[in-house]
Amino acid sequence: MRVFAAALATETNTFSPIAVDKRAFEASLYARPGEHPVTPTLCTAPITVGREVCAREGWLLIEGSASWADPAGLVARSTYEELRDEILGQLRAAMPVDGVVLGLHGAMVAQGYDDPEGDFLSRVRDIVGPDIVVCAELDPHSHLTRKRVAAADFFVAFKEFPHTDFVDRARDLWDIAVRAIKKEIAPVMSVFDCRMIDVFPTSKQPMRGFVDRLFALEKSTPGLLSLSVIHGFMAGDVPEMGTKVIAVTDNRAAEGAALAEKLGRELFDLRGTFMVSLVDEKAAVEAALAAPRGPVVIADVWDNPGGGTAGDATVVLAELIARGVTDVAVGTIWDPIAVQICMAAGEGAKIPLRFGAKSAPLTGDPIDKVVTVKRVVENAEMRFGESYAPFGDAAWISFDGIDVILNSTRAQSFDPSLFSAMGIDPQSRKILLIKSTNHFYDSFSKIAAEIIYCAAGKPYPNTPATTPYRKAPRDIWPMVENPWG
Known part of the structure; x- marks a missing residue:
């Protein structure tokens, strides 16, 4: 045959x-x-x-x-x-x-x-x-x-x-x-x-x-x-x-x-009962701070590159910065330009850097910080089950007690190896901020003391009843309550 x-x-x-x-x-x-x-x-x-x-x-x-x-x-x-x-x-x-x-x-x-x-x-x-x-x-x-x-x-x-x-x-x-x-x-x-x-x-x-x-x-x-x-x-x-x-x-x-x-x-x-409960960025950070131990995973569910968004939203990170939170690792923020700047500066360099929130409205504002380039990795990848997911050339930057991984190939946060591939021990941090709707759960749930699902900003059309569709059917739930009537 x-x-x-x-x-x-x-x-x-x-x-x-x-x-x-x-x-x-x-x-x-x-x-x-x-x-x-x-x-x-x-x-x-x-x-x-x-x-x-x-x-x-x-x-x-x-x-x-x-x-x-x-x-x-x-x-x-x-x-x-x-x-x-x-x-x-x-x-x-x-x-x-x-x-x-x-x-x-x-x-x-x-x-x-x-x-x-x-x-x-x-x-x-x-x-x-x-x-x-x-x-x-x-x-x-x-x-x-x-x-x-x-x-x-x-x-x-x-x-x-x-x-x-x-x-x-x-x-x-x-x-x-x-x-x-x-x-x-x-x-x-x-x-x-x-x-x-x-x-x-x-x-x-x-x-x-x-x-x-x-x-x-x-x-x-x-x-x-x-x-x-x-x-x-x-x-x-x-x-x-x-x-x-x-x-x-x-x-x-x-x-x-x-x-x-x-x-x-x-x-x-069973419609409307499947999705997990979501909180906004303020409630998410408050809950993470109140947790007795870490790591606490905050999943930025709607800025999910696995759903086609950029993965460069800064809404949750900005809230962490505003609250003065430390002992945080962020994986990842997509910013190929910032990665190039970090790679040119080299490991150990201390540089002013603007990163994030370049792709679309309602994703927050760019972050301006003086950062230390802790590590740069070419062609980085993480595990996803039996396979590997590339996230491209990447840079680990650090400022004010917060570590951020910047990546050049968009990828959602599938696995804690995202952090370890860059030299960060994910289990040593109190808070891990990741970008994924649910693919992260199988692997991150094995190390997380708590998982918080956060809906921050509006990078993804997540409310079908009000999404401005032009071609999708309008006679299905939740666009109408009873499509069988």
């Missing part, structure tokens, strides 16, 4: 001012055929897992290119078309194939393309024809459009948020693909539109219990191959934004549809 695998992924915040071109992919991951590293990036696990599976089966894995850009704004049209056509050309050269297994994110938006993944999958289907297995792994923070459902045989999405299971779900994807290619099963997808948009962290109830039920149902329900919740991505202003449930069955479409609807209506009934 001959199976083709490739990856093309990013998450697009259509409200973000940060445009994405080919350089953004190259900064995060751009691997030509056969060049993908042993460890997967978030959306490229179908390639690394495919190597294991095809070796076991004695099949030929034909690798296409793998591209991943950290979330930001619209992808340049020419960049999307170049990366798309590169993979399509590789697929044509690989024909005939018995299957196509892809790593996608599902929330990419490019100039001129509201649904790049639907466009890409439709072109893949045109090349291989109607009888070849085409499937993909998706991030749940994606848009499940009718076009991509029509083009693919099945999708498997990560179940966990934080996405600690992307390798395990790639294995699920390949398990179904192998059985389908061997004609042992006939996968069909049933999709239910929940008519809502929400945030669903699995690190707390009620989503923790809901996802545990999905696992149990997969094991106990005859003919059920996979269940996925597409959370949706509220910062993507596209026509089919919203939460969906996917049931993949062995040729049992009606049973799959009934189960997807049952689960989807249960999710709708």
